[in-house]
Amino acid sequence: MNFIFTEDQIQFKDAIKSFLTDECTPKSIREGWEAKQSFNPDRWQSLLELGVLNSNLPEAKGGLGMDQVTLALMIEEMGYAGLPEPVAEQTFLVNDLMALFPNSIRHAIEEIYDAGTKYISIAHPLAPNPLFVKDSVGLILFDNSECKFIAKNDMDFEIISSNDPSREIYKINSMENTISSSESFKELNSAISERGALMTAALLIGLAQKMLDLSSAYVRDRNQFGKPIGSFQAVKHMLADVAVRIEFAKPAVYRAAFSLSENNPKSALHCAHAKFMCSKAAELACKNSIQAHGAMGYTWEMDLHIYMRKAWSMMACWGNEDNQQDIIYKTLSSSSEELGVLYTF
Amino acid sequence: MKINFTNEQNAFRNEVRAWLGSNVPKTPLLSLDTKEGFEQHREWERTLNKGNWSMVTWPKEYGGRGLDLIQWLIFEEEYYRADAPTRVNQNGVFLLGPTLMEFGTHEQKSKFLNAMATGDHIWAQGWSEPGAGSDMAAIRTTAVLEGDHYKINGQKTWSSRATYADWTFGLFRTDLNSERHRGLSFILVPLDLPGITVRPIPQLDGEPGFAEIYFDDVEVPIENLLGGDGEGWKIAMATAGFERGLMLRSPARFQQTAAKLLELYLTKQDHCSPMIQAKIVEAWAQSESYALSIYHTASKMLAGGSIGSESSLGKIFWSELDHMMHQTALKILGASAELSQESQDDAARWIKGFMFSYAGPIYAGTNEIQKNIIAERLLGLPR
Numbered sequence: 001m002n003f004i005f006t007e008d009q010i011q012f013k014d015a016i017k018s019f020l021t022d023e024c025t026p027k028s029i030r031e032g033w034e035a036k037q038s039f040n041p042d043r044w045q046s047l048l049e050l051g052v053l054n055s056n057l058p059e060a061k062g063g064l065g066m067d068q069v070t071l072a073l074m075i076e077e078m079g080y081a082g083l084p085e086p087v088a089e090q091t092f093l094v095n096d097l098m099a100l101f102p103n104s105i106r107h108a109i110e111e112i113y114d115a116g117t118k119y120i121s122i123a124h125p126l127a128p129n130p131l132f133v134k135d136s137v138g139l140i141l142f143d144n145s146e147c148k149f150i151a152k153n154d155m156d157f158e159i160i161s162s163n164d165p166s167r168e169i170y171k172i173n174s175m176e177n178t179i180s181s182s183e184s185f186k187e188l189n190s191a192i193s194e195r196g197a198l199m200t201a202a203l204l205i206g207l208a209q210k211m212l213d214l215s216s217a218y219v220r221d222r223n224q225f226g227k228p229i230g231s232f233q234a235v236k237h238m239l240a241d242v243a244v245r246i247e248f249a250k251p252a253v254y255r256a257a258f259s260l261s262e263n264n265p266k267s268a269l270h271c272a273h274a275k276f277m278c279s280k281a282a283e284l285a286c287k288n289s290i291q292a293h294g295a296m297g298y299t300w301e302m303d304l305h306i307y308m309r310k311a312w313s314m315m316a317c318w319g320n321e322d323n324q325q326d327i328i329y330k331t332l333s334s335s336s337e338e339l340g341v342l343y344t345f
Numbered sequence: 346m347k348i349n350f351t352n353e354q355n356a357f358r359n360e361v362r363a364w365l366g367s368n369v370p371k372t373p374l375l376s377l378d379t380k381e382g383f384e385q386h387r388e389w390e391r392t393l394n395k396g397n398w399s400m401v402t403w404p405k406e407y408g409g410r411g412l413d414l415i416q417w418l419i420f421e422e423e424y425y426r427a428d429a430p431t432r433v434n435q436n437g438v439f440l441l442g443p444t445l446m447e448f449g450t451h452e453q454k455s456k457f458l459n460a461m462a463t464g465d466h467i468w469a470q471g472w473s474e475p476g477a478g479s480d481m482a483a484i485r486t487t488a489v490l491e492g493d494h495y496k497i498n499g500q501k502t503w504s505s506r507a508t509y510a511d512w513t514f515g516l517f518r519t520d521l522n523s524e525r526h527r528g529l530s531f532i533l534v535p536l537d538l539p540g541i542t543v544r545p546i547p548q549l550d551g552e553p554g555f556a557e558i559y560f561d562d563v564e565v566p567i568e569n570l571l572g573g574d575g576e577g578w579k580i581a582m583a584t585a586g587f588e589r590g591l592m593l594r595s596p597a598r599f600q601q602t603a604a605k606l607l608e609l610y611l612t613k614q615d616h617c618s619p620m621i622q623a624k625i626v627e628a629w630a631q632s633e634s635y636a637l638s639i640y641h642t643a644s645k646m647l648a649g650g651s652i653g654s655e656s657s658l659g660k661i662f663w664s665e666l667d668h669m670m671h672q673t674a675l676k677i678l679g680a681s682a683e684l685s686q687e688s689q690d691d692a693a694r695w696i697k698g699f700m701f702s703y704a705g706p707i708y709a710g711t712n713e714i715q716k717n718i719i720a721e722r723l724l725g726l727p728r
Contacts, residue, residue, distance in 0.1 A: 001415050003348050003637075003644040069346050216724040231727040233713070236720030240661075243719050247658045251637035252630075258348050276630050325626045332607055332629055340604035341422040341597040344636045345348055 020081035038084040039135040054116030062115035072257035079206025084166035102181035127317040129169035146182040164309035194271040196318030201278035208285035245281035272327040279321040365427040378552035386433035390464030399462035408462030414643040425597040437468035469507035471515025488517035507556035529577035596636035603632040654722040657715035664705030671699035
């Protein structure tokens with residue numbers, strides 16, 4: 001039992017954090033919004049050169065064989081920075097599932113995505129609007145019974161408007177030359193649902209921390225009644241409540257990631273737990289952060305909403321709090337052995 | 346990061362389980378806040394000590410087993426699983442014990458830790474005063490050094506367990522010209538000394554769980570000073586950290602409550618609305634998160650880290666969780682929730698716990714004070 005990170009894990013986390021601090025600023029995110037091109041090919045290229053994009057592919061496939069815990073730590077930082085590029089999606093939902101995709105689909109992906117360096121979008125009933133299709137080389141589409149792959153040139157698609165301008169989402173009008181398979185669909189579908197929940201949980205915890213940090217800085221700076229508003233207990237307590245929520249959501253993310261890395265049969269419960277806790281933390285972070293900013297929090301000018309909008313999307317996609325609650329309850333009520341002091345690890 | 350138990354840890358768990366299985370009293374003890382119940386619980390402390398289970402993390406020479414925090418968490422999990430009696434000496438073993446370990450002299454450690462382990466010294470807390478509650482630095486009870494002893498005058502209040510306990514520890518003003526947190530000292534006081542009057546205070550549940558302690562020219566030998574004269578505040582902060590943090594409220598307690606809540610719900614769900622189901626999930630999710638977080642903290646401490654203001658985060662989390670779980674239980678119980686804790690109904694246990702759960706956000710530093718600490722020390726907001 002050792003619930004702390006290795007030096008390697010911390011180094012990867014620090015490396016991506018330092019890259020994103022420089023390269024993924026609020027200014028650069030807003031430039032993407034204005035140009036209606038939030039997928040920045042230069043930043044994608046830099047992330048590729050940093051080894052992030054294919055980090056979790058096996059070494060034989062050109063990657064670093066990175067485990068899910070390290071990946072989750074890095075994704076937390078992508079949330080913190082509000083990174084628009086779908087790096088979390090590509091690593092957690094494509095690379096991490098490569099061994100599980102049916103052969104026909106895996107071959108099609110491998111042929112086209114150049115060892116994880118070209119982007120492939122995903123559509124799934126839990127997140128039905130694929131991201132950045134224009135910038136992709138293809139689409140993996142899940143419906144209720146099978147998995148499909150479609151090359152970008154075989155689709156007719158159009159952009160639809162998202163409440164988060166950093167997330168360019170699309171609908172697919174028609175497709176041809178589709179490769180379909182229902183082989184081991186149930187297993188594959190569980191695997192992607194669990195990873196979707198965990199990925200959004202990790203992003204949310206980063207986003208919640210960013211909102212808390214922005215709010216703490218704002219209330220230290222803003223004066224009313226002749227002193228910083230952060231000296232008033234009503235304001236302090238609001239932000240302290242957010243800090244409490246974040247503190248107790250984080251370890252749920254790391255545990256769920258560890259469960260995936262160990263193929264723990266309870267990984268579905270653990271991923272649902274992570275998303276449940278992180279959704280609640282992020283929800284309170286949104287509410288209390290905007291309140292701490294006062295009217296400024298309700299403006300387009302203040303950077304807070306860059307992160308709040310992404311948090312709203314991440315709460316909604318890949319199973320919201322209500323869906324996760326359902327998953328947890330079904331597990332708990334079907335076998336009381338799942339719960340209690342002896343079943344945490 | 347590798348969060349599985351080792352074979353050695355599993356073997357330890359089995360050893361604890363086997364011992365508790367054959368030693369935990371088959372019928373529940375009387376309440377520890379009654380005279381008879383207190384002595385029953387003292388007897389249980391003696392039994393624990395015979396098995397060498399008083400405090401597994403203490404060095405062997407002081408009655409412990411020299412084990413680490415992870416093994417202590419395992420012990421606690423088994424302890425709650427076995428429904429073993431509440432530790433009447435929790436002020437001693439969980440709060441004063443670690444403080445003595447850090448600040449005590451060798452003589453103090455041998456004397457007090459061993460007596461704590463055997464159940465000969467049951468400890469009460471002596472922090473608050475009528476004018477010093479959340480504002481603990483306003484302490485006015487004085488301890489004046491006269492030769493080889495301190496002469497204590499003043500009053501402590503809300504002293505948990507003081508009604509029947511043997512000793513109390515707390516902060517006293519040893520420098521009469523000092524103000525606030527300077528000039529305070531941490532002193533250990535036997536409650537049977539001349540000049541001490543203990544007045545029980547009936548709690549919300551009707552039992553004398555805490556008391557007022559009056560000191561009238563009470564003479565305490567200088568050997569009972571813990572740490573240096575005037576260093577009391579620093580030492581008290583360490584003790585408070587233990588209290589808020591993983592020592593006093595190990596996660597097993599809340600996980601066990603969550604498990605029992607689920608059990609209760611599954612037998613009565615036909616009478617409940619979907620709102621209750623949401624609360625059941627929250628109870629499980631939060632107690633699970635608390636456990637994960639504590640294992641995370643324990644691992645950090647084992648790797649040489651220390652626990653600071655972070656313990657304030659946990660104190661808010663567990664106390665709100667505990668109250669939410671008991672509120673939910675009472676909703677499931679329906680009209681039985683109006684029965685008293687003395688009733689023979691299964692509801693009685695929940696009702697007692699429900700009342701006690703109102704104390705959680707108050708004791709060990711109110712949650713409002715914890716939020717100030719979080720805001721100022723962790724988020725960097727101005728005082």
